[in-house]
Amino acid sequence: MMDGAGAVSGAGEVTKTLEEVLSLPILVVERVRKAVSEAESFKSECVELGRHSEILADMLRTLRQVVRRIASTYERPVRRIVAEVDKALERSLTLARRCRHAGLLRRVVTMTTGSADFRKTITLLEASAGDLRWLLSIYSADDPDGGVSMPPIATTDPILSYVWSCIAFVQMGRSANALADSAMNLANLALDNDRNKKIIIEEEGVPPLITLLKDGPSSESQIAASIALENLAVDVESVDALLRNFAVPAVVHVLSDSPVSLQTRVAHLVSKMASHDQEAQEEFARANAIRPLVSLLSLDVPLDDPKLNTKNPTSIHSVVQINRDLGKNPNLGSFHSDSGSSRGGSIRDYHYNRNKERENEPPEVILELKIACSEALWKLSRMCVSNSRKITETKGLLCLSKIIEREKGELQLNCLMAVMEIAAAAETDADLRRSGFRINSPASKSVVDQLLSLVLHGSSLALQIPAIKAIGSLARTFPARETRVLNPLVIQLSHWNPEVAAEAARALGKFVSPDNFLCVEHSKAIIEFGAVAPLLRLLRPGEKTQLSALILLCHLLANVPNSENLDRTKALTALESAYRSPTIQDSSIRDLIAKAIFNLELYCVGGHPHRHA
Structure with missing residues (x-):
């Protein structure tokens, strides 16, 4: 970035600041005023040009003041509309300058310039005024539907103005309800067709959605942002747009500590991103998304480990470990040794209350969370050695095995598919085979037992076939006996x-x-x-x-x-x-x-x- 001069983009190209973008057309209006005062022909038409130009200048000054008051301005429509305003003003300046000649040149100008040129230019100025009026209404409104329905610039593509207004309110919304409504509007637009998804991404709708997901004022607005991002993530290109805007750290941050309903939606977003882009899998591995997913999946699952509290598998210790791994605060782990401190007590109380909230959730809500987390682990481990290794390192393999044994339906199938993908990764990686599937490890024994049970007694082909595939992938881990x-x-x-x-x-x-x-x-x-x-x-x-x-x-x-x-x-x-x-x-x-x-x-x-x- 360049202080006061703009941002550097591309090969040394300098992008003007928003202040400069709004100031330059005002300078053009000053030139138009001077050219109008010097006009010798078409004086009345030139006066009309000057009047419309002054209207635009006043609106640009007002818009500049409004933008200065907004902490985070959505710039895309401003730059696009002001660029069109500048073109209309430059056309007015050229036309007015042609009318200041006298004598022979005046007659030539009269022959080459007609009232039709003035009418067309005035129409452009009026359209520019309509565009600026729309901008002012959007940047000053308190709700997503409070502005003008459509600016003249969007008459050929009405969806553009709607996308602009929704993104603007996601980035600059003043209330939690407005933020949630705007994000859901984008989610519904993205769900309609692929063209809408492309427009939202091209018009820079992803960054404000990610910011809302991470720092939204309410879980409802964060859920709406998560749904919108999930509906956008439909292919490699769209997922890459999320990765470029640092979606993964935001997702893992929210996944680690949020209400259950939000964690469920974010887990679905992880599945969607991981299923479309291998680079997303690696990004989630680097951000250590596996640990919070396994922690949530292991709720109420006894892992038969004295280091874990089987009555409350997501203990304070496990949450602190998650935070340490995520790099949020390296000192969080120290509160065990100083439990009498006020800082330690507040952290302990916070996580205790969060766990109590989970305990009070209806069973079907917790089941939905587990289904979402199990699917995320499945998609993250598919053809990805790094995530598969992290699952085996976080007692995830034992957790998956226990759930396969205890549960039925979609949750059981998702966990089985995750085991199948981990086994497939182990087939290609000798280190993972040795570390994750040691023949004497409790997790490995439990997994093999459940796989063999499904091979012999699986209730459906959907269970038998993945179990058989997993056993085959582990063929080199079994001794002759x-x-x-x-x-x-x-x-x-x-x-x-x-x-x-x-x-x-x-x-x-x-x-x-x-x-x-x-x-x-x-x-x-x-x-x-x-x-x-x-x-x-x-x-x-x-x-x-x-x-x-x-x-x-x-x-x-x-x-x-x-x-x-x-x-x-x-x-x-x-x-x-x-x-x-x-x-x-x-x-x-x-x-x-x-x-x-x-x-x-x-x-x-x-x-x-x-x-x-």
Whole structure:
């Protein structure tokens, strides 16, 4: 920024301050007045030009005084309208100067300048006066509907003036009701169509909404701002606009300590941003949004940890830890050692009252909050190692497992999807596998138990399939002795639904893949559990299960071709048929089949002749 001279933007370009923007047209009016006084032709028309210009000058002076009194002015419509006013005044100045010549030049001017030019210019000046009148009404009104309905500048695009007025009241509103109403108006506009969303973002509606979300005078106005931002966040471009205006710190600030209704809305906003933009996921990771989300999700969830108060999982200690991590006040954690101080007592009382407020909320309100937080954790952890690691570091994994065990419906499904995404992240990151899914950790054991329970007894495909995927993603975390995870997957190879059977085959395929150090041991266990017979039934051409079942069978036969539990003749026939099938065109799959056939032929019983694919 440049003191008094304006702001630097672009490649060295200086943006004029609002004071300069409003002052320059007034100087043009002075020139118009002088040119009118020197006019030798069209004197009456020039006088009319001067009169309309003086009206504009008076309105500009009034607007300048109004703007000076406003602490935070919404500048976008001012700059746009004053630019049009300046064009109209420059046209008036040019026209008046052409009329000050005498003699021959006067006759030339009379021929080239007609009354139509004056009428058109006066029409522009009148339109500019209407625009300034609208600006004054908006900047002086006490409610969003208190101004002129539409300025002349917006006649070709009426929605523009409505967006301007709503944004102006969000930024400069004098009452909590006006702020909430204006923010909800923007939320409804954004919900109508994509063009409205684009206009709101282009007209700089995001910054005041973020400010209102963080520092709004009432939870109603903050909720309205959150809904508006949520309706705007529909793609990467719009989410980037929120990120550029520092939405993430504001969101985490509100999420950490607010009324339940506001926390619920902000959690929905986190889900929306994270689902559309991977950069938003990383921003939330850096701002440590995981901790408050896990803290809210763990309300009334016993985590069986002596360090946590199971009657009140969101204890003062946990809230202080959140604040310390967020960097809000590093000294907040010290009040435990000095509980007798007035500062410590006030903090303790504050968080105690906040927790009491939550306890007094109806169960359905707390359930809605948990559903929103679980969805946010799901979206934040999707394909994001950093957020997945933070969930495992904050007892979030154990919390998700407990909720999967205790709850039903949308909350259970969201937590399961979060576990599935964390497992998928662990599949790609060895450090996360070692730290988050240690075989002896209570959280890891609890998660695996719940996943296996859903694999065997899931009440719907929506639960079974994610549970199977999660087990498959964790394949490299299980030792050879942990065969209990394999039998449930083998059983699902015979499931009536082909999607479940195919997913089970894909999950087992990760246990026996050459990438898995224990692929041979796992292959022996899978064959002993009787996987080959259902696999052969899944190899029918054209079925959804064919490819995943074929890959699994090939790996099994490549790893343990001499197993006594194999019907080698049937397996060999099935593989040769698949190799000849026109549906198998992928060269890597065909090479895999050829290798399995070769290994089988080496151990084929009954003096079967060797055949080579």
